[in-house]
Amino acid sequence: MTKNSLFPVIAASALAFSLAACGSEDGGSGGEGGGDASGDAAAADLDLIADGTLTVCSDVPYEPFEMEDSSTESGYSGFDIDLVQAIADGLELELAVRDSSFDALQSGLALNSGDCDLAASAMTITEDRQENLAFSEGYYDSQQSLLVPNDSDIAAIGDLAGRTVGVQQGTTGETYTNENAPEATITAFPSDAEMFQALQAGQVDALLQDLPVNVEHTRDGDYQIVEEYSTDETYGFAMQKDNTALVDAVNEQLSALRDSGDYQTIYDTYFSTEG
Known part of the structure; x- marks a missing residue:
C-alpha cells in the first residue's frame, strides 16, 4: 500500500536518518554489512520465545506504521511491520x-511477561521507558500534530483551553498535551x-498525536492539521533489557538495511512526497 503526499519535513527526516552514523546514543552499536548480513549477532543465541521465529507485538491499527493486511504472510503491513519483516528475513527467522x-x-x-520478543509500534525512545526496556537504534524521527474538523475555530494549541482533546493513553502525545x-x-x-x-462523533474537539497518523485522517478531506510540534522524538524497537544479543542483532540488521538502500525503499513506500 503506497502512502503519498506526506509533508516534506518527514522526507527530510528520512534523509537525515539515512545519512546518520550506524551508532546512536539511544541504541546499541550498529554493524557494517550488506543487505543479507547476518554476522556474529545473528548467529548468537537470541533468547527468542519461539525457536526460529521473531515474535513482534504491535498496537494495530496505527496507520501508516501498522495495519492488518491479509495479502502478507504475517497478516500485517505498514512501515514498522515491513521493517521488522526485513529484520526477520536478515536473521533467517519467521x-x-x-x-x-x-x-x-x-x-x-508485554515483553517482560514473555508475550513477544520485540515491540514495534511507533514507540518513542524516552528515559522513562529505558528504565524497563532496551531500545534499538532510532529508526524514525517524528513530530506531534493537532488535528481538527475543517469547520473548527481551533487554530493552535492555545485555543484548546476549555475544549476537549483526545490523546492516546501512555504516549508522548499525551505527555505533550x-x-x-x-x-x-x-x-x-x-x-x-x-x-x-x-x-467523528463530536465527543472531542481535536486530536493531538503523531503527525503521520493524523495525516492519514486528513485523506477524506473533512479534517485538517492546524499545527505541528517538533519534539526531537525518535522511534525505536523495544526489547527486554537483558536480551543484549537480540538488541545487537536488530541494530546490525538496521545498519544493513540502510547500507543496502532497503530502508529507503520501505520508507518511500509509506512516506514518499512524489505523486
Whole structure:
C-alpha cells in the first residue's frame, strides 16, 4: 500500500536518518554489512520465545506504521511491520505479529511477561521507558500534530483551553498535551481508532498525536492539521533489557538495511512526497 503526499519535513527526516552514523546514543552499536548480513549477532543465541521465529507485538491499527493486511504472510503491513519483516528475513527467522495494547508495550509488560520478543509500534525512545526496556537504534524521527474538523475555530494549541482533546493513553502525545495544554480537558483513549471515532462523533474537539497518523485522517478531506510540534522524538524497537544479543542483532540488521538502500525503499513506500 503506497502512502503519498506526506509533508516534506518527514522526507527530510528520512534523509537525515539515512545519512546518520550506524551508532546512536539511544541504541546499541550498529554493524557494517550488506543487505543479507547476518554476522556474529545473528548467529548468537537470541533468547527468542519461539525457536526460529521473531515474535513482534504491535498496537494495530496505527496507520501508516501498522495495519492488518491479509495479502502478507504475517497478516500485517505498514512501515514498522515491513521493517521488522526485513529484520526477520536478515536473521533467517519467521515473523509472527501479535496485536497488543500500546500501554502494555510501552510499560514493558508485554515483553517482560514473555508475550513477544520485540515491540514495534511507533514507540518513542524516552528515559522513562529505558528504565524497563532496551531500545534499538532510532529508526524514525517524528513530530506531534493537532488535528481538527475543517469547520473548527481551533487554530493552535492555545485555543484548546476549555475544549476537549483526545490523546492516546501512555504516549508522548499525551505527555505533550498535558504539558502544553493544561487548561484543556484531556481524554485518553486506548487506541487511535477510538480517538478518531470520538472526533467523528463530536465527543472531542481535536486530536493531538503523531503527525503521520493524523495525516492519514486528513485523506477524506473533512479534517485538517492546524499545527505541528517538533519534539526531537525518535522511534525505536523495544526489547527486554537483558536480551543484549537480540538488541545487537536488530541494530546490525538496521545498519544493513540502510547500507543496502532497503530502508529507503520501505520508507518511500509509506512516506514518499512524489505523486
